[in-house]
Amino acid sequence: MADHSKEVMEVVPESKQVNEDDMKDKLQEKMMKRHEQRLAKMEKRRTEREQASSKDESIVIFTSNFNSEKKRIQTMIDNSNDIPTENLNSHFDSMTTDIHRFQKYVTDSIIFLPSYDQKHAQDTVNQLNSACYDKRKELKPKKKFTFSKSKKKESKSEDDIDKPPNKMENEKLVQLVEQKKEDSLGFRDCSSQDLEMLSDKINTNDIGLSELVDCKVVLKGSPSAVHIDKLTRCKVFCGPVSGSIFIADCTDCTFIMSCQQLRVHTTTSCSFYLHVTSRAIIEDSTKVVFAPYDWTYDEIEKDFALSGLDRSKNSWDDVDDFNWLASDKHSPNWSILPEESRIKY
The missing domain is CATH 2.160.20.70 (Pectate Lyase C-like)
Known part of the structure; x- marks a missing residue:
């Protein structure tokens, strides 16, 4: 009887030890998962902070570049009145190209700009476009855009040359007609x-x-x-x-x-x-x-x-x-x- 009890006492602790080891393993696995989740959350917060910092930095850089380019193009528009007539075409073509690059810079920056800043930037580009367009129309010499309505009307003007009563007036009219032809492009x-x-x-x-x-x-x-x-x-x-x-x-x-x-x-x-x-x-x-x-x-x-x-x-x-x-x-x-x-x- 005594020997049988001893046998039982030896078996029970072994089974209990197995259960305890299994529980420990599960507990450690659970703790490890929690630790990994905490690390993941910490990494996510760190990434978000870095992204926010990077975004803020990008906005600061964009604002600086944007204001500088806006000022430069506006100065070009304001100085258009001082450009010699023969250089106006290249001046406005160059300005239009610069505005185009400016537009591309704004478009490429949309990904990190708040909606309000997007609208403000685009409105600025549109205003520069309009100002450039209006200034070109204002400064282009009108004589380059004197149009001929038809060949019939041109020939009629030439016929009218014979009408003036004296030779001097006739020569002046001929010169005017020839000048009109040159300007009628x-x-x-x-x-x-x-x-x-x-x-x-x-x-x-x-x-x-x-x-x-x-x-x-x-x-x-x-x-x-x-x-x-x-x-x-x-x-x-x-x-x-x-x-x-x-x-x-x-x-x-x-x-x-x-x-x-x-x-x-x-x-x-x-x-x-x-x-x-x-x-x-x-x-x-x-x-x-x-x-x-x-x-x-x-x-x-x-x-x-x-x-x-x-x-x-x-x-x-x-x-x-x-x-x-x-x-x-x-x-x-x-x-x-x-x-x-x-x-x-």
């Missing part, structure tokens, strides 16, 4: 006409098109710049432009053009067949579509050589919408024209 206030200008008048000059309705315009040559405004249901063909093309207030038009820079303002429902060596810019514009430039004519290669444009570089589908802030979503204001909808020219 473009077309204005025409309706339902086919208008054409060739390289002998176009090359290295500024061209203007304004207030045209239902017209077809063909510009064969290499202008230094083209300014277009208030066109309705028109089709414009333009050879390579060494500088910029500025378009404003146009509706239901088709533009076939090649240039160093394209700027489109307050325009709607227009198609662009484009060769451009930098990002095209649209602002306050809707329902505009883009396709690659495919127009050709005799001596176009010569005109490209004169313009200095790189034929191998075409950013026709790289468009920057100054009114669209979201960098992760495509602007609804412009699109690529589907291939099946493109017209061959």
Whole structure:
């Protein structure tokens, strides 16, 4: 009896020891998990603090750079009145490029900017754009944008030369007519006409098109710049432009053009067949579509050589919408024209 009790006493402690060891293991595992969770939380808080600090630092750097660039561009605009007339084109082209880079900097910084700062930054860029646009219109000599309404009216003016009663007045009128011809680089206030200008008048000059309705315009040559405004249901063909093309207030038009820079303002429902060596810019514009430039004519290669444009570089589908802030979503204001909808020219 005594021996049997001893046997039982020896078995029970062994089973109990196994249970205790198992409980210890589970407890240690639980404590280890808690410790890992605490470490994970601590690491998360540390990362958040670093990110917050980095974000604050990025905002400080952005604000400093933003204010500096804003001041620099505003100074350029303010100093435009002191620029010689012959240098105005390059001055404004350079300023437009700087504003474009400024816009890209703002767009790239949206990821860490608070919504209020985003709006303030974009409003500032828009204001600089408008100020640059207005200053260009103010300072560009009007004589460069004196348009001829039609060849018929020009010939009528020449006929009128014979009317003055004396030779001196006649010579003065002839000079005025010839000066008018030299200054009449473009077309204005025409309706339902086919208008054409060739390289002998176009090359290295500024061209203007304004207030045209239902017209077809063909510009064969290499202008230094083209300014277009208030066109309705028109089709414009333009050879390579060494500088910029500025378009404003146009509706239901088709533009076939090649240039160093394209700027489109307050325009709607227009198609662009484009060769451009930098990002095209649209602002306050809707329902505009883009396709690659495919127009050709005799001596176009010569005109490209004169313009200095790189034929191998075409950013026709790289468009920057100054009114669209979201960098992760495509602007609804412009699109690529589907291939099946493109017209061959």
